[in-house]
Amino acid sequence: MASGDQNVADVLIIGGGASGGVVAKHLTDAGVRVVCLEQGDHVDPSEFAGDKPEWELVSKKRWHPNPNRRDIETDYPTDVRDSDVEPMMYCGVGGSTLLYTAMWMRFLPSDFRVKTLDGVADDWPITYEDLVPYYNILDEELGLAGLAGDPAYPPGQRMIMPPHPIGKVGMKAVKGMDQLGWHWWPGSNTIPTEPYRGRNECVRYGTCSTGCPQRAKSSFDQTHWTFAIKNGAKLITRARVKEITVNDSGLATGAVYIDRNGRERRQKANVVIMCASSIGTPRILLMSESGKFPNGLGNNSSGLLGKNLMMHPFSAVAAYSEEPLESWLGPAGHTIYSLQFYETDKSRGFVRGAKWGITPVAGPFSLRGGQDNDPIINAWDDGIHSVFDQTVGKVFEWGVIAEDLPEEHNRVTLSDELTDSDGLPAPKINYKTSENTRKLLDWHIERVIEAIEASGCTGYTVSNPVRECGWHLSGTARMGTDPERSVVNEFGVSHDVENLLVCDGSVFVTCSGLHPTATITASALRSVDNLLQNRYNQRVPL
Amino acid sequence: MSQITPALRKAFRNLADIMIPGTDTMPRGSDVTLHEDVLDRIMELRPDLEEGFVRGMTAIAGMSAAEGKEHLKQNDKTAYYDIGLIAASGYYMDPRVREAIGYPGQVSNPKKPAPVPEYIANGMLKRVIDRGSIYRPTPDTD
Numbered sequence: 023m024a025s026g027d028q029n030v031a032d033v034l035i036i037g038g039g040a041s042g043g044v045v046a047k048h049l050t051d052a053g054v055r056v057v058c059l060e061q062g063d064h065v066d067p068s069e070f071a072g073d074k075p076e077w078e079l080v081s082k083k084r085w086h087p088n089p090n091r092r093d094i095e096t097d098y099p100t101d102v103r104d105s106d107v108e109p110m111m112y113c114g115v116g117g118s119t120l121l122y123t124a125m126w127m128r129f130l131p132s133d134f135r136v137k138t139l140d141g142v143a144d145d146w147p148i149t150y151e152d153l154v155p156y157y158n159i160l161d162e163e164l165g166l167a168g169l170a171g172d173p174a175y176p177p178g179q180r181m182i183m184p185p186h187p188i189g190k191v192g193m194k195a196v197k198g199m200d201q202l203g204w205h206w207w208p209g210s211n212t213i214p215t216e217p218y219r220g221r222n223e224c225v226r227y228g229t230c231s232t233g234c235p236q237r238a239k240s241s242f243d244q245t246h247w248t249f250a251i252k253n254g255a256k257l258i259t260r261a262r263v264k265e266i267t268v269n270d271s272g273l274a275t276g277a278v279y280i281d282r283n284g285r286e287r288r289q290k291a292n293v294v295i296m297c298a299s300s301i302g303t304p305r306i307l308l309m310s311e312s313g314k315f316p317n318g319l320g321n322n323s324s325g326l327l328g329k330n331l332m333m334h335p336f337s338a339v340a341a342y343s344e345e346p347l348e349s350w351l352g353p354a355g356h357t358i359y360s361l362q363f364y365e366t367d368k369s370r371g372f373v374r375g376a377k378w379g380i381t382p383v384a385g386p387f388s389l390r391g392g393q394d395n396d397p398i399i400n401a402w403d404d405g406i407h408s409v410f411d412q413t414v415g416k417v418f419e420w421g422v423i424a425e426d427l428p429e430e431h432n433r434v435t436l437s438d439e440l441t442d443s444d445g446l447p448a449p450k451i452n453y454k455t456s457e458n459t460r461k462l463l464d465w466h467i468e469r470v471i472e473a474i475e476a477s478g479c480t481g482y483t484v485s486n487p488v489r490e491c492g493w494h495l496s497g498t499a500r501m502g503t504d505p506e507r508s509v510v511n512e513f514g515v516s517h518d519v520e521n522l523l524v525c526d527g528s529v530f531v532t533c534s535g536l537h538p539t540a541t542i543t544a545s546a547l548r549s550v551d552n553l554l555q556n557r558y559n560q561r562v563p564l
Numbered sequence: 565m566s567q568i569t570p571a572l573r574k575a576f577r578n579l580a581d582i583m584i585p586g587t588d589t590m591p592r593g594s595d596v597t598l599h600e601d602v603l604d605r606i607m608e609l610r611p612d613l614e615e616g617f618v619r620g621m622t623a624i625a626g627m628s629a630a631e632g633k634e635h636l637k638q639n640d641k642t643a644y645y646d647i648g649l650i651a652a653s654g655y656y657m658d659p660r661v662r663e664a665i666g667y668p669g670q671v672s673n674p675k676k677p678a679p680v681p682e683y684i685a686n687g688m689l690k691r692v693i694d695r696g697s698i699y700r701p702t703p704d705t706d
């Protein structure tokens with residue numbers, strides 16, 4: 023797949039986020055000439071507000087995970103008129119991991135066999151065991167802090183460093199779980215408890231979800247892009263891709279993008295790898311329609327491009343304690359989690375399950391709903407001082423991540439109303455919460471309340487569901503063996519375009535009830551491995 | 565150029581004092597100069613809030629602070645929210661207020677994890693382990 027022409031990249035990566043970083047690092051480790059087009063900028067950790075008094079105020083705008091609230095020109099807006107859930111993301115080097123909380127969990131074996139075990143959706147063409155070697159590499163590269171031996175997982179996962187303290191928040195929640203005899207485990211995070219591979223040790227600012235000012239958290243600009251660039255990867259920022267181009271033989275030839283000065287440019291390549299996330303990737307491929315691919319690139323055989331979007335609907339209960347819990351201490355992700363009700367039990371009236379996680383609630387405005395600021399307004403009426411007296415430092419939250427099943431009507435198309443700052447159509451999101459998901463969330467929230475009561479908390483407030491919760495995006499270019507029922511094969515290769523790969527969460531067949539990035543990146547790494555093994559047989563256009 | 569006139573500042577001062585009244589232990593809004601340098605700082609950090617602020621404060625000119633608050637709540641939720649956010653976040657950024665509520669802010673706290681966490685020492689985690697594995701292994705599909 024190498025080319026003698028210096029203007030032709032061996033591999034062109036679209037999107038400089040988590041999956042793009044992993045792909046770039048591992049391809050350049052193997053000597054492949056890589057170019058990446060990323061529409062956002064580099065972000066230096068000093069730009070984040072977590073270590074400044076104005077943190078919460080600024081985070082509600084500049085570092086908000088919803089691009090529609092952030093409203094900066096390097097983002098693309100999303101048309102969410104017909105969606106129950108709003109997608110959350112960040113556009114820049116490191117992608118959404120600049121704002122992720124680095125809760126790092128593998129999917130479970132049953133997640134890959136939903137059809138066989140529960141009679142719904144589809145099985146993946148790969149198993150948990152297929153991904154284990156890749157999960158292991160990523161745990162190491164990111165520096166996983168956690169405790170091995172969780173009985174909710176198959177044995178064998180090695181932790182790289184000890185877990186973070188669970189603090190008073192975690193101990194309070196554990197009290198309830200212990201009394202009920204329910205599963206819990208200290209959270210695993212790719213946040214180092216000691217300096218690790220160029221990153222600093224975490225000092226517990228607790229602001230991970232609005233960017234880590236300490237350069238500790240495993241955002242992929244720090245964990246992978248730094249190394250890929252050292253290896254020689256060419257990362258072009260402020261480069262917004264509008265189209266993947268193809269030749270007469272139906273092979274991808276590169277991309278057309280708009281540069282930071284608004285000029286249209288071309289980048290030629292032998293192989294194109296889509297890493298623009300499960301919203302960005304189908305958007306670009308749909309924009310790349312042509313005579314040969316009238317319904318979007320790579321969408322001839324299945325017609326499924328953009329369909330089966332999954333977003334992990336989420337509900338939460340904030341629990342109030344009388345005693346101070348120092349709940350401003352980080353990390354901001356799960357201090358403990360529970361998989362007690364993860365696996366299917368049909369007697370509950372729904373299939374599949376959810377992961378629960380405890381998160382500390384940091385500053386005065388960080389209570390659920392704090393992102394849209396309702397509590398501030400409520401606080402005026404109830405007496406601002408008494409509200410904050412009851413909440414600051416004394417609240418934690420049980421969050422429930424529901425596994426939503428793939429449904430074709432939940433999809434990404436191109437908006438006919440909204441555009442980005444370059445005039446390209448924004449992605450239009452159609453998403454309806456299914457009855458199974460609704461029942462699942464209601465049932466789980468009832469159990470969460472039992473856990474909160476058992477832990478001796480004095481009160482709670484329920485947010486069920488949370489609308490701005492689409493942190494986990496997947497499913498819009500699913501993998502499979504049958505070209506009529508899937509967009510790519512098990513290695514992310516398009517069934518219709520031999521030198522086009524998808525390596526982000528779009529390839530998920532089902533989404534589990536767990537955080538996705540470990541599985542997105544493990545699957546991406548498996549695809550890279552396959553590409554490298556077959557590099558001399560790869561058909562290329564130029 | 566900023567449209568925040570001295571008259572709007574004065575009206576904001578009065579509104580802030582009924583939104584955030586003083587108590588025995590807590591200062592009131594104007595005590596922390598919300599309407600002065602704090603307002604300027606917030607506008608620097610969040611220029612997007614100026615529009616709602618100016619619109620809301622202009623609309624309630626001439627009303628008492630209590631009437632103004634009610635008017636905004638009923639008629640202009642966006643301005644009501646923006647003004648509330650300005651007042652509350654300015655207030656809680658003040659070090660005196662933070663001290664009074666016992667909130668240190670998000671600060672560096674480089675404490676090492678305990679070598680043996682409490683939940684291991686007191687046997688709580690062992691009870692989870694003793695209950696045995698709860699996952700479903702990959703089924704044999706052949």
Ligand SMILES: Cc1cc2nc3c(=O)[nH]c(=O)nc-3n(C[C@H](O)[C@H](O)[C@H](O)COP(=O)(O)OP(=O)(O)OC[C@H]3O[C@@H](n4cnc5c(N)ncnc54)[C@H](O)[C@@H]3O)c2cc1C
Pocket residue numbers: 036037038039040041042059060061062087110111112113114115116117118119121122123124125126127231261262263264297298299300302303306355493494495526527537538539540542
């Ligand atoms: C607030 C928040 C918290 C989260 N917490 C967790 C967590 O704790 N654990 C976990 O596992 N996951 C978490 N996630 C999800 C995690 O961030 C994503 O799963 C992960 O980043 C996905 O990787 P990706 O490469 O698919 O996409 P991204 O990392 O989003 O990267 C995609 C990149 O593609 C670029 N792009 C898109 N379109 C174009 C275009 N047209 N031209 C050029 N570039 C383009 C974007 O700018 C972006 O940088 C969280 C997400 C958010 C928002």
Ligand code: SF4
Pocket residue numbers: 072213223224225226227228229230233234235236237238239352353354
């Ligand atoms: S808690 Fe740790 S990882 Fe999170 S922002 Fe603070 S230093 Fe960074």
